[in-house]
Amino acid sequence: MAEKLEDLNLPNAVVTRIVREALPDGVTVAKEARAAVAKAASIFILYLTSSANIIAKKSNRKTVSGQDVIQAMEDIEFDQFIAPLQEALENFKKNQKEKKDASTKKKQQKKDEDDSGEIHEDE
Amino acid sequence: MSNQQTSPSKGIKELRLPISRVKTIMKSSPQVEAIGQDCLFLVAKATELFVHYLSEESHQKSNKAGNLEYKHLAEVVQTNETLEFLREIMPRKITVRQFKEMIDDKNSESSSDSDTDSQSDSDSNSDSDDKVENSSDSSHNDNDKKNGNNSLEDSSKDESEEETKP
Numbered sequence: 001m002a003e004k005l006e007d008l009n010l011p012n013a014v015v016t017r018i019v020r021e022a023l024p025d026g027v028t029v030a031k032e033a034r035a036a037v038a039k040a041a042s043i044f045i046l047y048l049t050s051s052a053n054i055i056a057k058k059s060n061r062k063t064v065s066g067q068d069v070i071q072a073m074e075d076i077e078f079d080q081f082i083a084p085l086q087e088a089l090e091n092f093k094k095n096q097k098e099k100k101d102a103s104t105k106k107k108q109q110k111k112d113e114d115d116s117g118e119i120h121e122d123e
Numbered sequence: 124m125s126n127q128q129t130s131p132s133k134g135i136k137e138l139r140l141p142i143s144r145v146k147t148i149m150k151s152s153p154q155v156e157a158i159g160q161d162c163l164f165l166v167a168k169a170t171e172l173f174v175h176y177l178s179e180e181s182h183q184k185s186n187k188a189g190n191l192e193y194k195h196l197a198e199v200v201q202t203n204e205t206l207e208f209l210r211e212i213m214p215r216k217i218t219v220r221q222f223k224e225m226i227d228d229k230n231s232e233s234s235s236d237s238d239t240d241s242q243s244d245s246d247s248n249s250d251s252d253d254k255v256e257n258s259s260d261s262s263h264n265d266n267d268k269k270n271g272n273n274s275l276e277d278s279s280k281d282e283s284e285e286e287t288k289p
Contacts, residue, residue, distance in 0.1 A: 066161030
């Protein structure tokens with residue numbers, strides 16, 4: 001849960017960096033505009049979350065999934081974001097799987113080492 | 124080995140927004156019970172795309188001026204259908220003169236309605252004024268209770284109201 005009110009704002013520096021990337025070089029962003037974009041981004045998160053939550057609730061799920069978010073994008077008429085998000089989701093899943101595989105591999109290795117260590121002790 | 128360890132984290136690192144902060148904001152919504160990992164990632168990603176879209180769109184609307192100002196953002200928010208959800212927190216700015224004119228218009232309208240009353244009896248008029256104030260107060264309280272759970276929206280609304288009254 002949020003403890004301070006500032007915890008519900010996104011860091012201004014990060015938001016400003018994304019704004020700068022979207023604009024051609026040399027365009028300055030007024031301080032007021034930066035604050036407004038950051039605030040808009042927070043509201044967007046809540047707007048998207050509640051739309052995705054409604055979709056999850058409709059199919060009797062308590063946990064909001066990635067697919068719910070993509071479907072919510074359609075509901076809130078940000079269709080142009082669906083393709084890049086779909087791609088990002090696949091990348092994310094692939095990376096998660098790699099991570100999982102890597103950690104199980106690590107565990108297996110550790111187990112092997114332990115086993116060989118035991119054998120050494122026996123000898 | 125080192126290569127294997129950097130590649131899985133790449134997907135998260137390509138995000139620029141802090142995932143923990145995004146989660147805090149999502150959890151501040153009272154209806155939300157649980158958030159999946161992929162959902163959290165996608166919301167953060169979508170927010171980045173949104174910030175990109177809003178800035179790009181505003182810059183185009185400003186006729187590609189050399190600077191991006193609040194008025195450009197407000198203009199896009201007020202005219203773009205998909206950005207309707209931001210209309211309350213990003214109103215167009217108005218000058219003090221415009222604000223005064225608005226107030227004058229309002230006053231002249233309401234006074235023309237109650238012209239006969241105010242002339243006939245000053246006491247009854249002040250009574251009715253009190254009643255109006257009370258009823259509007261209580262409706263405000265109701266709204267506050269409804270929105271009380273969502274402190275973020277409250278605070279942003281308050282600020283935007285201040286902005287409209289320079």
